[in-house]
Amino acid sequence: MADNGKPVIIFDTTLRDGEQSPGVSLTVSEKLEIARQLARLKVDVIEAGFPITSPGDFAAVQAIAAEVRGPVICALARAVRPDIERAWEAVAAAAKPRIHTFIATSPIHMKHKLRKSPGEVLKAAVAAVELARSFTPDVEFSAEDATRSDPEFLIEIFSAVIAAGATTINIPDTVGYTTPEEFYRLITYLRQKVAGADRVAFSVHCHNDLGLAVANSLAAVAAGADQIECTVNGIGERAGNASLEEVVMALRTRADQYGRPAGVHTPEICRASALVERLTGMPIQPNKAIVGANAFAHESGIHQDGVLKERTTYEIMRPEDVGLSAGRLVLGKHSGRHAFRERLAALGYNLSEAELDRAFARFKEVADRKKEIGERDLEAILQAELPAETSELVLESFQVTSGNRTVPMATVSVLLRGETRSEAATGNGPVHAVYQALNRAVGLSPELREYALKAVTAGGDALGEATVRLGWEGGIYTGRGLAPDVVEASARAYATALNKLLNARRKPGGKPAALAEGAR
Incomplete structure (x- = not known):
């Protein structure tokens, strides 16, 4: 168990890997809205997109880089010159830019997808890192499908890219194939054998095909990994990614096991979750850990009795820690604009006059038909009624x-x-x-x-x-x-x-x- 006291770096890839979820397509304005919330959440790194894929993705990354401050703003690029140059063009305006370049390293990927030999892959990886490093000192290299790669080849390629200037190396479980015990052994072995391992951050990026993404990520932290790549609500390709809220709250709740917290401002978790759910259209199941509707609900009489006597009998976290509250301040149809504005400010919304006018009008309309408007109602009204798109x-x-x-x-x-x-x-x-x-x-x-x-x-x-x-x-x-x-x-x-x-x-x-x- 690695307990070095260093905070775990939270690398959020909701806007890149998360948007690769089937059926999800975010606009520039929607991506910017999510990025602002991620900054309020205080994630360490925002992977804002894959700029080479489309003009829209490039524009979104560029807009986020120009506006959002606090987190590192990262762009993904394959290990080829056009991708890397486009990525840099997109993130150049960021206060803390990062280029994240990757190439596949597993035999099945190199043979069937890349049609390259291991030597050619190694050469391409080094050239990509050197080019990225000519633009920014913050360069991440990822070995796609690392958990099905030869560990000895991983040692060779990671040692080479570190020598070329990489500052973070990423070991992704691209197809969700590994298990916690196996991943722990791999991370431990790589940290021992890779030349220059002490000079870089070790990162992991786990997919959830076997439902083990969070468990594998935490096992990697126990083995000494420095960074977890994850998404809000666990969205992403196929079965999704490691869930940010689950990883963060596991590190916080089981500090006795890991001794390495994340610097995330956890009261913003539920708002981030609701925002991503709304903009992606991917609903959260009621029994989803941390952010599901039933996560802090108790129906069993025994459970209810226990919680009423002592909350910790059945709750290992406080709802307030993730941004939930009882919503005691209730607004109704007789509430005025000032009370409405004050309540929104308490919830963290700072609206322009035009936005406030629109939201207040909709609030009054709903309040005429619903007796009491609680906190969750207000959140829902704002999220549904203030779209960033031009009204065609x-x-x-x-x-x-x-x-x-x-x-x-x-x-x-x-x-x-x-x-x-x-x-x-x-x-x-x-x-x-x-x-x-x-x-x-x-x-x-x-x-x-x-x-x-x-x-x-x-x-x-x-x-x-x-x-x-x-x-x-x-x-x-x-x-x-x-x-x-x-x-x-x-x-x-x-x-x-x-x-x-x-x-x-x-x-x-x-x-x-x-x-x-x-x-x-």
Whole structure:
């Protein structure tokens, strides 16, 4: 057990590996919003993207580098000159820039994907690090598929890239293949055998294909790893990545085992989780550790009795430690603008006057239909009603006629680029009818890839939250809507997704590009 007292470096790759989740496509403004929250969370490194993959990804990394201060801002690049030069161009404005370059090292990857010999891979890795180092002193090198690589080749390539100037070496479990015991042995062996190991940070990047990403990451820390690469909510390729909130809270809660905390400001965890859930459209299961709806809920009578007598009987963490609270301050329809502003400030929101006007108007609208507005309601209202996208489409009104012996019909009125349009349509149900009418209003028929509905808060007047994903010409567009009425929430979600689609069509190069081959 390595207990050197050094804090574990938290490297967040939500905006890079997380966005590689099937069906997720974030806009520049959405990525910037998540990056701001990651800075409030005080992660050490933000991997902002893979700039060579598309103009949009480059623009997002560049915008984050120019604005976000605090964390290191990192860009990913394959071990080739165009990638590295593009990565540097994207992060050059950052106060603390990093280039992260990678190449595959496992026999199966080198033979079938790269079609290169180990000697060619070694040469490319060294050249890539030397080039990256000519731009910035902070260079990370990653051996893709390291856990299926020959450990002796890993020693050779890591020793060479350290000599070339790498300051962090990353050992990724790219396909989620290793186990905690095996990974512990590998990290220990590499730290002992790699030349110059004492001069660099050892990093790990674990995928969750066998459900072991967090366990493997913690085993690596126990073996002396310095950095964990992870994502908010554990999102990412296939089964996802090590979950940031689980890693951080495990290090904090079991400090007796690891003796190495993370510098993350944990009360911002739940807000980061909710933001990523909203913008990616990837819902969190109720029993998700740390941030799931049931994470601090107790239904069993024995558990309830124990918690009421002494919280620690069944709770190993405090809800407040991750940003949850009872939401005791309740607002209602008689609350004024000043109280509303003060409550938002207490929650960490600093809105412009225009944003405050819009949020307050929506708050009043909801408060007229819901008796009490608690903290979770406020968070949900703000997240749903303050999109960063330009409003190509605004849903002004809708009306639905439905019943068990009538064909559902909907009429909608929208503002499309300043022009009012009204359309009507029938459907299989009231929500489907609204969607058909909205399609007619904009003159498009995207594919509805996903539709989900849930209650945000408890009670008969709970706010309903709808999430939709639309597919159009290779892009995926996510929308979220919130209202006490589920049909209205569904209509708002669809209109938001359509608005994103229209924005993407309006911008040059707005269509998402295919991800560059070989992203870990």
